[in-house]
Amino acid sequence: MNSDNNISLKKIGVFYDGNYFLHVSNYYNYFHPRKSRISISGLHEFIRNEVATEENIDVRLCQIVDAHYFRGRLSAQEASQKGNMLYYDRVFDDILMSEGVVTHYLPVRIKQEVKMEKGIDVWLALECFELAFYKNFDVIVLITSDGDYVPLIRKLNTLGMRVMVLSWDFEYMNDEGQKMITRTSQDLLEEVSYPISMHEIIDNRIRKNDPLINNLFVKNDKNIITSPTPAVVPEGEKLKSNILSLKSGFGFIKWPNNNVFFHYTSLVDTDFNELKEGDTVEFEIELNKKGEQIAKNVKRIIDDSIGNRLENYSSEFEHNPFAD
Secondary structure, three states, rough: OOOHHHHEEEEEEEEHHHHHHHHHHHHHHHHHOOOOOOOOHHHHHHHHHHHHHHHHHHHEEEEEEEEEEEEEEEEEEHHOOOOHHHHHHHHHHHHHOOOOOOEEEEEEEOOOEEEEEHHHHHHHHHHHHHHHHHHHOOOOEEEEOOOHHHHHHHHHHHOOEEEEEOOOOEEEEEOOOEEEEEEEOOHHHHOEEEEEEEEHHHHEEEEEEHHHHHEOOOOOOOOOOOOOOOOOOOOOEEEEEEEEEOOOOEEOOOOEEEEEEEEEEOOOOOHHHHHHOOOOEEEEEEOOOOEEEEEEEEEOOOOOOOOOOHHOOOHHHHOOOOOO
16 A cells, blocks of 8 residues: 555645756757757656656656746847847747746846846745745755855755755856856755756766657757758858947857857957947858857958848847857
C-alpha cells in the first residue's frame, strides 16, 4: 500500500530571475552548439521530472501550481527606438502567459549607456516568501545564480519547504573577443535541498538524444521565433547602411539578422571618434572564425541615404532584442 507521502500531490512554485534566464537563453541560442533558446514549456516539464526524481514520487503527482517571472523592462518609448523590441517583448509575454507564468516588471533606466535595474531581486524574494507562506508549496524552484537569495532560502527552509536551484555555469568569447564567465554562487548551492547543474545535465545527455533534454530547447518551426538566415552577400560587394550603436572601439551596423559587428581597426579613411550613431557607412561583409558575419573596410560616407541595396531586404530581419 502506498504511503500518504506517495499519493499526495507535490505542489511546485517556480520563480524566474528574468535577466539571468535571458542571459542563459542567449548563451544557448548564440554560443552553444544547440543554437536554440530555452523553451518555457520544456523547462517546466524538466522541473516536474526532477522534482519527481528527488521526491521519489510519480511525475503525475508533481505539478507546477505557481510560476512567476521577474525582470526589469525598458519603457515603451525607449523600446520603440530599438527596432522590433516592443514586438518581441509582446511575443515573449504571450509565451509566458500561455504557460501560466505571471510576469512582474519594473522599469529599467539607462544612464550613460548603462542599464540600471533596481529592486527586482528584492521583489522576487518578497513575493516568493509570501506565496510560499500562504500557498504552502512542497518544493520551490529558483532559476537564478545570485548569492543574494541565500537569506530567502534560509527563510523558506524554516517553513519546511525544499528549495531547488537550476544553475548554469559556462564561459564563451563574445564578438568583441572578451571572455564572458557565468558562475553560480557556491553559497547559494550549499543552502538548497536540490542543486541542479543544468549545464552538466544538458551536455552529458546531448549525445544520448534524451527527449526530456531535447524538449528544453525551442523547436525551429513556424510558431517559434528563430534567428532568420543571414542574407547571402557576395564577397567584396560594397554595401550601405547606418550605424546602430557605438561603444569603446567597436560598433554595430544595421543589417539583416543580428546586425554586423565592426572594430575600429576595420575603418578606412575614417576616424572612429568622429563616428555617430545613425551615420551612413559603406562596408563589406566577411565571416569570422565562428562563421559569423562581421563588417570590414568600413568607411563613413556623406550621402545619408541607405541606398537600394538595403531596401531589397525585409525589415523583419531586424536585430533580435533578446540578445545581450
